[in-house]
Amino acid sequence: MHQEGAVRNGMGSNAANVSFASLASFKDKAGMKGQRSTLQRWRFACGNMSYRVKLLTGCVVVLLALYCTSRAASIIGWDDQYPEVRSGSPRHRYTVLINTWKRYELLKKTVAHYSSCSNVDAVNVIWSEPQPPTKELHSKLTEVTERNQVEVRFNINKVDELNNRFKPIAGIRTDAVFSVDDDLVIPCPTMDLAFSVWLSAPRSMVGFVPRMHWPKQSDAQKHGREEYTYGGWWSVWWTGTYSMILTKASFLHKDYLDLYTNTMPSSILNFVKHERNCEDIAMSFLVANVTNASPLWVKGEVHEIGSTGISSLSGHTQHRTDCMNYFVEIFGHMPLVSTRVKATDASEIWFW
Incomplete structure (x- = not known):
């Protein structure tokens, strides 16, 4: 009995020792895992930090390259301005x-803007209001x-009509005139x-708002008459083809003001006036x-x-189509020449 109790006590003691040993071993392993986990987190953080540093360095290099590229012409001594307009x-x-x-x-705003452009000699306001x-x-x-x-002048017209915008103006010192509407601003x-x-x-019209005349298949062509459809911006955008530059934003020679007023068929001038x-x-x-x-x-x-x-009104395209076909009839042919x-500005394009 005493031996059996001793054996049991020994077994209990051994079990306790094993239990404590296992617990100590578990704690050691847990500690090692904790150390490994901390080390792994540190390495991961360092890796992320290294990646971020590399990314930041790469961004800085790209920005410096862009800056140096933009300044290269000045640094080397290449003049990237337009020499003709100096x-x-x-x-x-x-x-x-x-x-x-009546949009004062x-x-x-437009007078203030265009008078600030360095190559403007004068600003003329085409005034057709009653007062x-x-x-x-x-x-x-x-x-x-x-x-x-810059000098500003008012060109006063007694009658309100769209032909006024092309009347010859005494005292213009420049060959070039820029015709523009009062609601359009184009950077200098x-x-x-x-x-x-x-x-x-x-001698060409040069500007920013292109339009196109499109040949129209109709019975009129069978009888030797030409008919066309007015092509707005979307047709130009889709095809890249145009034949007109609208005078709402266009350069032209001042001689065309005299030609328009004094040589244009009176039937066309009257049409523009009434329509x-x-x-x-x-x-x-x-x-x-x-x-x-x-x-151009x-x-x-x-x-x-x-x-x-x-241009946003209903029937605008048809109205413009009617204008073109009437003008073709008066001119006796279609003078417009299409192009693509x-x-x-090539300095704004890297690959061309």
């Missing part, structure tokens, strides 16, 4: 013609333009680009008839700061 002579400057109608706040501009408006515009050392660098393009082809539309198409017909060449579209920013115009050429 002269201070009137021939190498242009006059802005702003067509406006817009007029103030002359107020002294306050005149004073405000004069204040802005004098600050930019983009204006410089377009003006440099115009200087290379001063209050299509004066820009008529000018495109005139220039194409003189040059037998296409206009310049890629650039065009910001519309006013509300939508007549587009001028762009």
Whole structure:
């Protein structure tokens, strides 16, 4: 009995020893695992930190490369400005013609903007309202333009009609005029680009708003008559083809103002007057008839700061189509020449 109890006590003691040993071993293993886990977390954190440092370094290198690339021309000594428009002579400057109608706040913004462009010689406001501009408006515009050392003039018309925007203006010192609506703002660098393009082809219309005439298959062609459909922006965007540059934002030679007013068929002038539309198409017909060449579209920013115009009205495309076909009938042929050429600033394109 005593031996059996001793054996049992021995077994209990051994079990306790085994239990304590197992617990100690477990704690040691747990401690080792904890150390390993901490080490792994540290290595992972270091790895992430290394990755972040590499990523940050890579971004810095890319930014430095972009900066150096943009400054390379200046550092090397290459002049990336448009050399043609640097002269201070009137021939190498242009006059802005702003067509406006009772939108005085817009007029103030556009006059202030265009008078700030370095190659502008003067700003002429085409005024066709029944009442002359107020002294306050005149004073405000004069204040802005004098600050930019540019003269502003009002060309007062007694009758309100769209042909007014192309009347010859006495005292213009420049060959180039830029015809623009009072709700369009084009950045000065983009204006410089377009003006440099115009200087290379001063008898062409050069601008930012292209349109197209599309031959129309109809019974009229069977009888020897030509008919066309007016193609708006989306047709130009889809095909890349255009034949007109709208005078809402276009450079042209000042001689075309005289030709439009004094040589354009009176039936077309009367049509524009009564329909209050299509004066820009008529000018495109005139220039194409003189040059037998296409206009030139310049890629650039065009910001519309006013509300939508007549182009958003129902039936606009059909109305413009009717204009074109009537002008073709008067001219006796279609003078417009289509093209897919587009001028762009090569310094803004890396792969070309």
